[in-house]
Amino acid sequence: MERNLKSLDKPDRNPAQFRSTLRNKLQPYTPVIMYILRRFGIYLITVWGAVTLAFIFFHSMPGDPFSIIFSALERENIGRVTGGPEVAAAYKRMLGLDQPLFIQYIFFLRNVLIRGFDLGPSFINFPQGTREVIFRQLPWTIGYFTTAMLIAWGIGTLFGALLGWMRRKGFTSVAIAIATLLQITPVYIIAIAAIILLGYQLQWLPTGQPYDPGLMPNWRDWNFIKNVLWHAVMPVSSMVLIWGASFTLGMRSLMISVLGEDYLTYANAKGLSPAIVLRDYAFRNALLPQVTSLGIALGGTINGVLILEAIFVIPGIGGIFIRAMALHDFNVMQGVVLLSIVTVLTLGLIVDLFLPFLDPRIRRLND
Amino acid sequence: MINFKLTIGILLIALLLVTAIVGPLITPHFFPGEDPTEVGAYPTLDLPSPKHPLGTDILGRDAVVIIINGIRLSLIIGVVGGFMSTLIGVILGFIAGYVGKRTDTILRIFIDMVLVIPILPLLLLLSLYIPKWNIFTMGILLGIFSWAFVARTTRAQVLSLRERSYVDLARLNNEGTLEIIFEELLPGLLPYVILSLAGATVGNMLAEAGLQLIGIGAGLPPTLGSIMGRAYNGGALSLGLYGQLLIPAGILIMVFLALNLINMGLEERFNPRLRQYAEER
Amino acid sequence: MFTPISKRQHFPTVLLFMLVIASLLLASCGTATTPTAVEVTRVVKETQVVKETQVVKETQVVKETQVVKETQVVKETQIVKIVFGSLPRDETLILAGTASNDVWDTFTLMAGALTNAYSGHQQVAIEQAFLVAAGKYYPHLAQKWEYNADGTEMTLFLTTNATWNDGKPVTIDDWTFTLDYLHTNKDKGVPWGTLLDNTKYRTDGTDKIIFSFFDIKDPTKPVTNWRFHSSIAGFVPLAKHIWEGQDPVTFKNNPPVEAGPYKLDNCNADTKTCIWERRDDYWMKDAKLSPKYIVFTRQPAPDLLTQEMIKGSFDISQLTPKLAMSVVMPKNPNISMIEWPDPCPRHLWFNVGRAPMDDPAFRHAMSLLIDRKKAGNLDNPPAKPMVAEWSYQGDAPDPNYADPADIAQYDVGKYDPAKAAKMLDDAGYKLVNGKRVDKKGKPISLSVMTFDPSIHGAAVNGFPTMMADEAAKIGIEILPKVVEVGVYFDNSAKGNFDMMYQWVCGGAPSDPIGAYNGLHSRYLKPEGTAAAANPGRYNNPELDALVEKIEQGNPADPVTIGYYKQLYHIVTADAPYVPLFFLYQGFPWNNEYFTGPKDQVEPWYWMFQFRGLLMFIDKAK
């Protein structure tokens, strides 16, 4: 070990030795590499499995979008569109929905993998493509929820750290009680409460709509951006409230468990100032697991937005999903689900792969 | 020594259960000779009055009564779903944790898959094709597709349990697998199972409510969620029927609060055992 | 080798990020981004003043008049609210609806784009041959129609001075192109795609198209069709120079080139808002188009919509009548209700393909379980019980079309559980320990498919529950089944239901064939495959024959009218469906800037009928 360490410091120029030193260098990390490969393999399998699961699920749904759409059309505008069933059949032929499920599955995989997330046309928004529909609205979802999540994380981590650090002070229990209450409140209830109070009773904040209907989207115009932000205040802050609370509590318990560690006693024994102990020993060690939780939370975003987007009339993924569901537009549903699956799993993968690099403790576990 | 949080939590739950069970028996006495839950029994969307403290709903039923029934229905959905998901979750999680090795890997992958698919709304959609569609089927469906989380926590617990020395001891005394499972592991697992059950129950209640709120999975007798949803989507506030929106919401929060109190209380009681569970959540 | 991430690297970034966001939010607080009102100056009147001067000379008097033209302009200034960026409120008609779809860049009547009902394209941009409003035909792209003596041909007289909104004239070529184009693409779900299946056309000059009708099986055999005008009335020709060579499904037609009175200003998918501006070069000079701008936008959640209506931000919205009348109208005197009977009467359909619904006695019994009055009162304004598909307002039906004796005999629209029980006993549905069993001895358990109150109102949602209560008393289990719209259409088209609530459209009082032809066996499909009509799988040769006779007969002809009585008799006696009620729609209308349409007009502003409504809207004084 010792010799090995020396060789780490000053590698020899002699090629033969250099190779050996190189081997020596790599040798301790082979377990890490193996771990990475294995984890990545599992990731691929999971993605594939989940996507397949979703595919089978959607395509075994009883409702068939075209007969729904056209029987609806026939009833809605009388005497204009006729021959609904035939038309529906024609469309199904056109889109290969009459093929056996396995063939459809093959095509589906090919389109998604080779043609870059091409999920065919959206049925209710025909002829628009699913990809277009989703990617046009994705930015809103990301903009709102990721921002909210990050803010919540930042605030939560800070508060949590402080609450944990002053765990013996009386007043923290109040803060904790509040946080707990917030954390357990279903987010949609907070949302509705905010709309009722701030939007409806006091009429301080705009509720829903990404910006004033009169405005034309123009991201160079400061007024427009201000308006968008102004409209974002209520949704974002209500999400921050909820998520911030849970992040706070998470960070606090992390801090407390860290504060019980031997190395904290040792740090105190070394006569370090509380500031340094807090910064370098307590916070630092509690932060990394907290990063993990952020990664996981971010992954869950898309699943979490359904109700909120519906309540705050945000033109995001959730809205599309709900409408698509109502008319069985399973291409779109599939797209959204696919997106969320990949996001969740990828973030999980990133966390699993990079945390060891950030947190030596975990690296030790893997070796 | 009695635990404050635990007591409060249990009291809240008890209160709720009593309302859910006894309520429907009492309410008829306040409406002699009429059925307050009958569609069109009274004018629709009436303002609160001594007779109808929360007014009437869009189908002309007394709001108080349908909220009380709503508690019952929501609880049934929650409990049925809770049992369902706990059953599946615990079994799979247990297998994954106990058998370990490749089985574990495969099951874990499967669990992750189910966890990432936002399957609940789709399910409610599908449910509309079920000919006999009632709260029990609803609960069961919710359960069938919300077991993954339970499975994950259970697995973690089993993993930590089977490393305990007494289990090794049992192995060394070469007890049979079943003996080990039933005498050593399951007793240790019980607290988590109970908590998962409670958690899953409340989780399902809230999930149902949330979806009802945005009008997915309509077509049930009025659960708390659909009462809330109809109030919100029917402009209850402008009409002055605040209660029909706020009270169901309050009840839902209360349920969740109670559960968390119990959870925390138990943690304080058997600290080391449950802390890990708490961190899992 | 691996350096641990240091707090200095990522911790302040989070802080910084938060600061930025926070400051932006603060910066944006309370800033009004659009002007809300401006001062405009309008010329109110111009007068010419004539000046007369007299010049007197010694010798003779010459009177010369010199006319000095000078205009004297009286100006007055007033404050005008500005909405949607730059539109003066008093010239802008704002329609708030439940816009939901995601397509906002396609302006065609084809396929999926048709589900985009709230862009305003089909309301104000397109031009139809005739506008149908309040039962009258108003000539637009066509002037009139003439049938030949035996009704096998119809001549359509086109308007000649019409122009597309890109300036090009609307010619007969556009018409013929459209007819063929739609027919060739008929399997893509285009409107009027099947028009030429049993019709051929020829042109006569530049302003006449002659349609002749033939038997769909044997093209050489001419048939009569006295109702062709009603199917061609709403016809919308496409601009040949735009559409030629385009695929009807994928072509976006953006910006829309149409012959209608309004041009697209812009559409916004995020806020689901479209702004339309009146054409200066609109060809029909005498058309009454009061609003200069028409805005279609999405309405917020009910409580907020209520606020908006009180503020008068919208001219019409789909606010529930209850809210409008009890909350909005007291606070805003300008709001008045437009109420009108929904022209599509509501029915309870039976899946005749399934037992025991295949038994007319059973169907009548079911009908007797429905307390239509009570259910109707759930709605506001209350839905009126009805006895005939086409008898608006639920009055006694026109004796020319229905025999009051039938109504009495088959107690149409009656509520009488006792009698229902008796009928069931007589028909052999015995009570076995409290449960009524069908012919096979199985306890009867049926479902009634319907909607959530938010879709078609409380009455529609409530009656199955009432039915269930009554049925339970006589030992039949009925499960009300509330479903999503999509599931509903899927199930109804595929006959996947026991009983369901559905509406029957097209029963015009003068010629209610639309109320019956949906029962024709030509639509019959096996259960499980989607059928265009006749969801109940009803099959009755007698009815088929009558329907065909009426379809070919001249509606004005007393003989044809005679058939209606028989038809009504069959339907009431056999009850493939039973009438429930007429719904009364009610929308709040804001009279502050534009006075609302008359009550008899349907303010269907989410459909092409709105174009007809426009003729009844005046600028408020």
Added chain:
Amino acid sequence: MTSILQIRDLSVGYASRRTVGLAVTNVDLDVEKGEILGLVGESGCGKTTIAVALLGLIEPPGVIQSGSAQLMQDNGKSIDLVNIKPDLLRQIRWKEIAYIPQGSMSALNPVLRVRQQMTDTLRQHGLNKTEAIERARWALNLVSLDAAVLDKYPHELSGGMNQRVAIATAITMQPAILVADEPTTALDVVTQRSILQELIKIRETFGTTIIVISHDMGVMAQVVDRMAVMYAARILEVGMVLNIFDAPLHPYTQKLIGSIPKETGQHLEGMEGEAPSLWRYPPGCRFHPRCQLTSSICMETVPELREIVPGQFVACHHCG
């Protein structure tokens, strides 16, 4: 020789809801300058608590009931370690009294490199970066570790290396007193020996006073000059290690010594009964339930430490 540390009547306890259980009861102890003092006893007898108290690390629920621990500084002034202002305490820590933790594997911060963990203390006590690093290298050198260790994480080092790092960290400020709490637990015998030799070396180089806390008589035998035997929060016997090993006076000590294997095949006598918990100590002499000499007095009065043989103090009614 002058005593550098005088512990007088020190009582440290742990507060439960109702009572306070004393983990250290009225302990008097003098530590001579430059000696290696051993503090020995079964686990849970309060020896570590003493160390913790000396380092001022007692945190709730722990409380210092009474007593003092006077530390004589070179300038002749003396500081009471157990009741001292936090900031003053922070100053003298590591400069006057340093600490070698028990199980340094868990005592070193896993996410910081050794470099930072060794230098931040020095920086705290006013050295600049380069000086600090120099000092760290020097210290590591002293415990015969390669400077490359500086750039490693604790988990990349072996247990022995971690222990050396801990020692090196402890001596960076050349403290007057060094408290080594179980310095050799969880180490293999060879490493144990070398670690102990490091301690001796340090004493010889700087004349540092070292308090070694251990339950392992073997350790005592190897390094300690004087040792104090603790049982149930009290000190039973203090004396030169050689004397105690030759002639243990207190029955408990006798048993402890007796439990060390001397030559193979010799039967080891165990000790029946077990040490009382800090919640319920027996009255009188706390060892009497397990003592064969027990008489009525043992059950009533607490024996004082008495100097039986010169330099050897014993707390027992039945000695001498």
